[in-house]
Amino acid sequence: MYTITSPYGDDGPVAGVDFTDGRATTDELSAGARLYFRRHGYKVEQLDAPAVEAATTTTRRARAK
Numbered sequence: 678m679y680t681i682t683s684p685y686g687d688d689g690p691v692a693g694v695d696f697t698d699g700r701a702t703t704d705e706l707s708a709g710a711r712l713y714f715r716r717h718g719y720k721v722e723q724l725d726a727p728a729v730e731a732a733t734t735t736t737r738r739a740r741a742k
Contacts, residue, residue, distance in 0.1 A: 679706045682720040 679702065683691070686699040692710045694701045706721070714721050 678724040679703050679711075680722045680724060681706075681714055682722075684718040684720075 681694060681696070681701045681703070683696055683699040683701075687696040688698065689696060691701075692713045694703050694706070694710065711721055
């Protein structure tokens, strides 16, 4: 999940993400959208830790063998 904060106080869709009062939350964000937001001064925060997901996936694969 991602939280995005606009430097412009956007309302409405930007790069496929709906903003209200300059803030948006989305479950998925493409690499292209992340790049767009960062290039244009938006603050992009990932709320869930990808390192935990990777460790869990590795553990599951190890158990399956």
